[in-house]
Amino acid sequence: MRTYHSPRRRDAAEATRAAILDAAGRLFVSEGYDKVTVADIASAAGVAVPTVYGSTGGKAAILRAVLEPAVTDPAVERTLAGVLATDDPHEVIGLLAAGTRDSHERHWDLVWSLTSGNLGEPCAEAVLAEAEASYLAALAEVVDRLIELDALKLDRDGALDVLWFYLGRPGWYTMVGHRGWDFDRAQAWLAESARQSLLKS
CATH class of the missing domain: 1.10.357 (Tetracycline Repressor; domain 2)
Known part of the structure; x- marks a missing residue:
């Protein structure tokens, strides 16, 4: 069975990831890394908490991606x-x-x-x-x-x-x-x- 790769779905996933990382970076700067939760990041990015974990991982993975x-x-x-x-x-x-x-x-x-x-x-x-x-x-x-x-x-x-x-x-x-x-x-x-x-x- 062939896997179907949708460009539109991929673009949406990339946009979601970018929004999460942008929100995380802004929150880390304004609030301090240790005070920010994944729920805070999800709220700022306008997505659900499971979406954050599925797209970028936990806070340490988000930090790594933000600093990359x-x-x-x-x-x-x-x-x-x-x-x-x-x-x-x-x-x-x-x-x-x-x-x-x-x-x-x-x-x-x-x-x-x-x-x-x-x-x-x-x-x-x-x-x-x-x-x-x-x-x-x-x-x-x-x-x-x-x-x-x-x-x-x-x-x-x-x-x-x-x-x-x-x-x-x-x-x-x-x-x-x-x-x-x-x-x-x-x-x-x-x-x-x-x-x-x-x-x-």
Whole structure:
């Protein structure tokens, strides 16, 4: 027996999923992840609770899907391609600063509100750990490029830690989120600080 796939039904399912994720993202930002229930998300999206579970899963799965555009932002691949294409270590850091700035700025309201504090649920923290691991993996590729260029004055692990400090979440969150710097000022300072800490004279 052949399975019938209806384009109209598929489009409706995709629209429902998009509405659920949009509602969830807005609620997570405005109310805080730990205070939002699946029932709240269903109400905001105008669907039934079982529809939420059937379309997106529970809260942790919803969080993962809401964060996915930031985790898989095209800026990541563009930045890594640029890093591999240049032989100038200073430009490597500049490209990384520009790329991480681009991604953070595009998703700032959502990512800052969700990842700058404790989400209060172990499953949610596991989702954030996955996102952090993906970020660190990209930074590790940059470190490996700098090693190829014989540009580092630190070992690989130390260099990765320094890149995370300046151009991972901590640097952007401290300067933009907590201290109120604009992205231009933060990008310039973080890039230069990373260069001074990482690169041979």
